[in-house]
Amino acid sequence: MLFLFPAALSACILSAGCDQPAPPPKPEEMPKKVEVGKNVSLEVLGARRRVLVNGAICLREGQLEQLVTRKNTKEHEAIIAVDADARKIHEALNLAGAVEGTPVRYTPKYQPATGQTIEVSIQYEDKGRLVTVPGQSWVKNFRTGKPLDVDWVFAGSGLVDNPLDPDHPKTYLANDGDVICVSNFDTAMLDLPVESSKNNDDLLFQAWTDRIPPLETKVVVVLEPVPAPKKDKAP
Numbered sequence: 001m002l003f004l005f006p007a008a009l010s011a012c013i014l015s016a017g018c019d020q021p022a023p024p025p026k027p028e029e030m031p032k033k034v035e036v037g038k039n040v041s042l043e044v045l046g047a048r049r050r051v052l053v054n055g056a057i058c059l060r061e062g063q064l065e066q067l068v069t070r071k072n073t074k075e076h077e078a079i080i081a082v083d084a085d086a087r088k089i090h091e092a093l094n095l096a097g098a099v100e101g102t103p104v105r106y107t108p109k110y111q112p113a114t115g116q117t118i119e120v121s122i123q124y125e126d127k128g129r130l131v132t133v134p135g136q137s138w139v140k141n142f143r144t145g146k147p148l149d150v151d152w153v154f155a156g157s158g159l160v161d162n163p164l165d166p167d168h169p170k171t172y173l174a175n176d177g178d179v180i181c182v183s184n185f186d187t188a189m190l191d192l193p194v195e196s197s198k199n200n201d202d203l204l205f206q207a208w209t210d211r212i213p214p215l216e217t218k219v220v221v222v223l224e225p226v227p228a229p230k231k232d233k234a235p
Contacts, residue, residue, distance in 0.1 A: 037088025
């Protein structure tokens with residue numbers, strides 16, 4: 001038996017049937033997180049950059065105008081509330097390489113929001129397991145009965161002066177609640193690049209209750225800029 005042991009050990013090491021501890025990740029394989037503001041951080045892993053925003057579920061049923069709003073603003077029409085300065089989310093997106101465009105315009109005619117496409121996903125814990133879902137999967141088009149099938153763009157909201165105090169810091173408009181919208185707002189930071197009314201009688205979207213975890217569940221909203229497709233060079 002003593003002569004068989006080394007051979008058996010070698011076979012064990014080489015076979016898939018013997019569990020071996022996974023080697024620890026190399027430092028360059030570990031994501032680095034940089035805090036940009038309260039509840040807002042930038043995650044860097046090689047060339048990949050994502051923005052992470054901590055929040056909580058504030059609504060599970062009813063019509064929607066936002067997927068994400070700022071705490072103490074529009075929780076009655078958004079699924080997630082974040083206790084964060086939307087300017088810091090904007091700043092973090094810039095640090096991640098995202099380029100803002102322009103919010104929706106209604107005059108002289110409707111022009112949809114523009115900007116870099118941002119992939120929005122939501123992470124939360126369910127029975128000790130980390131779950132990640134697309135942001136669109138929690139938003140139902142009640143006319144079609146299907147999930148939202150449009151990506152958000154980085155419209156960029158806007159800054160305005162305080163008319164009562166010109167020397168006061170400018171106001172970032174998305175901080176009034178329009179952080180990630182499903183109805184078009186000219187104050188939106190992230191908006192849909194398609195026409196989606198904000199009039200109550202014409203709202204297209206509602207919360208997909210069965211897919212949304214309980215109220216107050218802590219979540220992380222993950223924002224990842226999608227690289228623009230490369231243009232073909234002229235022959």
